[in-house]
Amino acid sequence: MxxxxxxxxxxxxxxxxxxxxxxxxxxxxxxxxxxxxxxxxxxxxxxxxxxxxxxxxxxxxxxxxxxxxxxxxxxxxxxxxxxxxxxxxxxxxxxxxxxxxxxxxxxxxxxWLYASPTVNQHFNNPDLIIELSRLLSELHHSELSLPELDMNAHLAKYYEISRANKTADPIRSQVLFEQGQKLADYFEASHCCHNDISPGNLLSGHQLFLVDWEYAALSDPLFELAGIIFNFELSELQEQELVEEYQRQSNMLVDKDKLEAMKGLYRIITELWYIGNA
The missing domain is CATH 3.30.200 (Phosphorylase Kinase; domain 1)
Known part of the structure; x- marks a missing residue:
């Protein structure tokens, strides 16, 4: 050897x-x-x-x-x-x-994949939205032996991470945590999800590829969509087109109020992580 x-x-x-x-x-x-x-x-x-x-x-x-x-x-x-x-x-x-x-x-x-990170501008291409929606539909309807994402415990963990940073504002972390607790009531761990679809993890070459699966869990498909909207900073039009195509591909109705709650929850968890790792 x-x-x-x-x-x-x-x-x-x-x-x-x-x-x-x-x-x-x-x-x-x-x-x-x-x-x-x-x-x-x-x-x-x-x-x-x-x-x-x-x-x-x-x-x-x-x-x-x-x-x-x-x-x-x-x-x-x-x-x-x-x-x-x-x-x-x-x-x-x-x-x-x-x-x-x-x-x-x-x-x-x-x-090694000869592919590049997707960025916001890719979502102006209807073909990418169709392909991504097909990927999401197949993922969310798949049967994988994944752990269930306990959102309340997950939120509490990120709150602990933020509080461990002694240079951060503890009041800001507390406010975010309390807001997140309210939004977590909307969360349902019902389908297989990647939970971290972002420019570095969604790659575009001759097709789309999805990498970095360590956050994968039984989760909420709308939390998944919220992460995409947040991570790619989608415009209202881009978001609308993605949601409509996802509904068509997955045969799952997207509750707009719940999606707004999941967007807020995803933003809070992300901010708590950044506070803790600043």
Whole structure:
């Protein structure tokens, strides 16, 4: 086995490194050793609970996601779940995900996608709205063994995170938490949801791809829609077109008042997270 000992610059667990090298040696026996060369690693972004890299080797590029064990308690289940492979093995969802090669509580490796993050302007394209609505419909009607998102507990966790920041305004956190508690009454954990559809997680290439599944849970489809509206800063027209197409594709009626409540709830949770991690 080559390079079982992590290089000096490696900041994650030894187990994580060994799993990666073992996988690469199986896929590319003559090139896996090159993963020890730091120049082959490109940091893409720091996620809420992970670090994401493009690893470029001789014959193949890979997406490598490494969990930040110090932040995994912020996830709905309180731990990093290996859910990308679970979703990729579902026949209805597999076409929307990159091929997953390794997925556990420490590390995720998949084939690199030549796709770009979606942005607000993409929602001016009716074809994207149709494709995204089809993806959402298939996801929300799928049957995955996901944890149920307890919104009251989830909200309380983010409130705790915000209060842990001693430089933040505790009154602001309290106000947000109390507002969120009222809106959480509208939330129903009824369908499989991704819960974090944002520009970095919804990728556009020859089709749409959905990545980063660690927030996936039984959740509320309108909370999912609210997250898209918030994360992509959709205009009223863009929102209207998305909601109408989603209703058509999913055969699910969108309660406009409830959607407004979910938009407020999503904004509050996001703000509490930013307060805690400022």
């Amino acid at each position: 080559h390079n079982r000992k992590p290089p000096d610059w490696w900041q994650y667990s030894t187990s994580c490194w060994q799993q990666l090298v073992e996988l690469l040696n199986q896929l590319q026996p003559d090139t896996a050793g090159h993963c020890a060369n730091q120049t082959n690693w490109q940091l893409l972004r720091q996620g809420d609970t992970n670090s994401n890299y493009k690893l470029s080797l001789t014959f193949q590029d890979y997406f490598v996601q490494l969990a930040d064990q110090a932040k995994v308690d912020q996830l709905p289940g309180g731990h990093y779940r290996s859910q990308a492979r679970l979703a990729s093995e579902n026949p209805a969802l597999s076409k929307w995900l990159p091929k997953c090669l390794l997925d556990n509580e420490e590390i995720r490796v998949s084939i």
